Amino acid sequence: MMPDTTTLETKNASLSSHKSPITIGLLGLGTVGTGVYKLLARFPQTAISKIAVKNLDKQRSLSQIPPNTLTAHAEDVIKDPNIDIIVELIGGKEYPYQLIRQALESGKHVVTANKVVIAHYGPELFALAAEKGVNLFFEAAVAGGIPIVLPLKTSLAGNQIQQIAGILNGTTNYILTRMEQAGLDFQAALKEAQAKGFAEADPTADIEGHDAACKISILGSIAYNAYLPQPAVYTEGISNIGAADIEMARTFGYTIKLIALAKGCENNAVDLRVHPMLVPSEHPLAKVAYENNAIWVQGDAVGDVMFYGKGAGELPTASAVVGDILFMTQALQSGQSYLAGMDFSLPGQGSIRPIADTTNAYYIRLEAEDQPGVLGHLGQACGDHNVSLDAIMQKGTHPETKTATIVLLTHEVQEADLQAALKTMQAQSSTKRIHTVLRVFQP
Numbered sequence: 001m002m003p004d005t006t007t008l009e010t011k012n013a014s015l016s017s018h019k020s021p022i023t024i025g026l027l028g029l030g031t032v033g034t035g036v037y038k039l040l041a042r043f044p045q046t047a048i049s050k051i052a053v054k055n056l057d058k059q060r061s062l063s064q065i066p067p068n069t070l071t072a073h074a075e076d077v078i079k080d081p082n083i084d085i086i087v088e089l090i091g092g093k094e095y096p097y098q099l100i101r102q103a104l105e106s107g108k109h110v111v112t113a114n115k116v117v118i119a120h121y122g123p124e125l126f127a128l129a130a131e132k133g134v135n136l137f138f139e140a141a142v143a144g145g146i147p148i149v150l151p152l153k154t155s156l157a158g159n160q161i162q163q164i165a166g167i168l169n170g171t172t173n174y175i176l177t178r179m180e181q182a183g184l185d186f187q188a189a190l191k192e193a194q195a196k197g198f199a200e201a202d203p204t205a206d207i208e209g210h211d212a213a214c215k216i217s218i219l220g221s222i223a224y225n226a227y228l229p230q231p232a233v234y235t236e237g238i239s240n241i242g243a244a245d246i247e248m249a250r251t252f253g254y255t256i257k258l259i260a261l262a263k264g265c266e267n268n269a270v271d272l273r274v275h276p277m278l279v280p281s282e283h284p285l286a287k288v289a290y291e292n293n294a295i296w297v298q299g300d301a302v303g304d305v306m307f308y309g310k311g312a313g314e315l316p317t318a319s320a321v322v323g324d325i326l327f328m329t330q331a332l333q334s335g336q337s338y339l340a341g342m343d344f345s346l347p348g349q350g351s352i353r354p355i356a357d358t359t360n361a362y363y364i365r366l367e368a369e370d371q372p373g374v375l376g377h378l379g380q381a382c383g384d385h386n387v388s389l390d391a392i393m394q395k396g397t398h399p400e401t402k403t404a405t406i407v408l409l410t411h412e413v414q415e416a417d418l419q420a421a422l423k424t425m426q427a428q429s430s431t432k433r434i435h436t437v438l439r440v441f442q443p
């Protein structure tokens, strides 16, 4: 049989027309940019030709950057006709979004580590990339060096994903680990995380769960094939967790972790949330310590798999960025351009199950007067709202306040019922303060 010459010629034409090496333009030369610069030096099939930086005069650890590579203007990089792939590593939201848009508009392929931009503008940018016949890759946007975006799109594509549960923020995991291991309170553990360079000077996005919410919005969108934007993710942070909660959780056989959850529900809805949870101490997620990240995926064919490693840092994040660059480079050098299916340019917003409709088991820690009948009142409040109790513990009496710490663990109940029971408990004169309400992770 004769070979299909049309296809061969087309392929050969695009092969020969494509120069080698593939030319890279970097936007940003901070921690991750520096790592990408170092790592790409191993690969002669790529060449960094321009780098946009905020401050041209800054002293840098990279001594070998050739003169005239640095520019203070991102447009110089985006508009350079010799550059094939733009690598956006600036961080932030609106400015990098504009730059990525411009790059795609100019027909450049883009690699980004920017979870905020992908979580907020993903579908629009992927649609633009498809229209222009170029790729937008973002492996590093979720859990830094851990490969999860590509495995979810490719290796796990044969599964219906039942559940994804991730420890997607290293700062909060470091804080919770130190609270658990050294008995530190939240503020002391946060200070330590900041001193070690994990937490930002303003750590709000980490400790209030917004960083993890961006990441689970991306993973959920991929797993459930529907755009699930970050603002729709129900989000609670860890600043309310006390040393007493860590200790109580341990007594019951649990470890407290900030969990980002995406779970498929009936009618194609997705249960999507970020909040601290009591994780059974024997579960692999409970053993993920310090600044490490992990993503536990339950597929209907594969069963349970867990991805574990460094979710941030110079070389771990560069590893993911460079993986994307090399994947794209290989495609370009073999004459392919747009790789369909590598994005989530999805037709519409997916439906997210309201938190009130979710069911969970709960942990409640409260302070109540230490007097006859108090446990009975609490039990009554639960019973009146269909909340079935699994365990109750009262720990001593505080001599000054004459109050006792009481911990309730419930069976799996409806969130709306639990909230109603909490309202009733709060209204009881013997309840002094409901300190913490946490959900229990049920693998």
Ligand code: HSE
Binding pocket: 168, 169, 170, 171, 172, 198, 206, 211, 311, 312
């Ligand atoms: N601030 C994030 C963390 C890393 O603490 O995990 C970047 O996503």
